[in-house]
Amino acid sequence: MNPQQVYDVIIAGAGPAGMTAAVYTSRANMRTLLIEKGSPGGQMVNTEDIENYPGYESVLGPELSQKMFDHARKFGADYVRGQIREIRDGYPFKSVVLDDWEYKAKSVIVATGAEHRKLGVPGEKEFAGRGVSYCAVCDGAFFADMELVVVGGGDSAVEEAVFLTRYASKVTIIHRRDSLRAQKIIQKRAFENEKIHFIWNQQVLEIRGDSTVSGVLMQNTVTGEVLEYPCQGVFIYIGMDPISYCVKHLGITNDAGYIRTDEQMRTKLPGIFAAGDVREKTLRQVVTATGDGCLAAQSAQHYVEQLDERLKEQSLLESRNIS
Template sequence: MAKEYDVIIIGAGPAGMTTALYASRANLSVLMLDRGIYGGQMNNTAEIENYTGFKSVLGPDLAKDMYDSSVQFGAEYAYGSVQSIEDQGDLKVVKTDTDEFTTKSIVIGTGSEYKKLGVSGEDTYSGRGVSYCAVCDGAFFKGLHLVVVGGGDSAIEEGIYLTQLASKVTVIHRRGELRAQKITQERAFANPKMEFVWDSNVTEIVGDDQKVTGVKVNNNKTGEDSFIEASGVFIYVGNHAMTDNLHNLPILDENGWIPTDDHMRTKVPGIFAVGDVRQKDLRQIATAVGEGGIAGQQVFSYIQDLKAKATVK
């Protein structure tokens, strides 16, 4: 007979691993499932400089330290791509591509993915001048010229943030006007460090053996090609939650994100969500870890309530 867990955590990023630490330390039986190596996007981050306690730490090193901490009280870890979750009331069934597990509660920490431009050089220079997070990487480009690609709220807000660090920020947008909120647009247009290239698409990210040196741009109205020198390219053309296999559950908003309350609870009792998959503004390691701590404690309370209910019956 298959083992039944108190909680299954789907996703072993910083939020999922912190949840595992808190839940297993409370003597709950815990299984972490992930389709890849633990650590999530930390494994793709060369240096992390904005996580308290470290002046600078390599992303993979922090991932390994978090993992070691998360399993020290008995939490189990397994590879598996989750295909579906069935809510059966006090029990839930998690089906992966290879196994099926039963659990009393679930914490979803599957994260999100940045949408890519899909142009030459984007993958080549990822982490070497191409970034999707100004808060994460902006400090590496102090005094340099940066390019921001996009015209929505994230692009313009992050572009404004980067002007505190860069010598100049050039926003490249495929349309002739921004999609960001009007007040955000006004702040951007009033910022002397920001300039705009309209009706244009980045066609290639160019660099040398070590880093980005600029971008090739095509004006989609005139057809004219040009080159813009830059030391970094920050891409904001959207991101999406990793919830494609969860649409059978009534826990997603219209864009696929998971809304929760302050206790990380979703609309379904016994199902929680943490980290970048949540409907929220700031997606950082620090916020993910905080949410994982809350979720671990809330799972413990939920399991205690189930036991109390079973005793009454």
């Protein structure tokens, strides 16, 4: 890899959207650079079982992540591991700024994904890694025979609660409403699991402990009653926030930070595209992310082809004027 070269496309993020985009762009003989700050796969790599990706009745998240990454690299895409600090618009080249280098490309696909939303309560930050976690697959084994709390009521919260029963002696789901938002088939698994218990209409106010977590302070959303519930670990799944800080200054995000695009994954800035969970849309799944990645790659390819034609014409005009 030559860091001095100008790429046809830089793909920011190696989740399912970014890796799919890399397959399509590199296969189209576009000079492609894929940049990822962590392990390829994004949120997918932290998912135990994926049961709704076509062609797989069930597949491990890390396994599917590796398969996608190998596929993305097969056709010659370059890969850099690093933290993207800023994406800069420009003509004819865009810039992607990392801690230690700046890369240039004719187009950029932003596929930086989303991250777990924080509760923002006392004790959450203090006990991170000492009883507070956002990844059951990563940390579940550290909580063997312990009593755990899962905060949330969506698909991720309930799926991870079921996963945690492999290790924990008891898992209690605390939800601020009186019913779950998860899909019915996922709810059914939780309700039928004797290790899983539910506490409804409760909002966590504080995570308590000494050297490690010892419990949560919660308030009833109906009565206002406050009480402490003992546990030895807290897993938080209350939603996702887009990882879009690197483009905030470009004016392409909505109020929540998600990037606005059209159906072809084009932002309002020519040559800058977005795909996957960082994009403003209604459904965020692996399969929708891969679809986004394909469309973004196609749009980037068309943009670069047109840009190359314009630059060629410009060069011809300049040479004629000189002569």
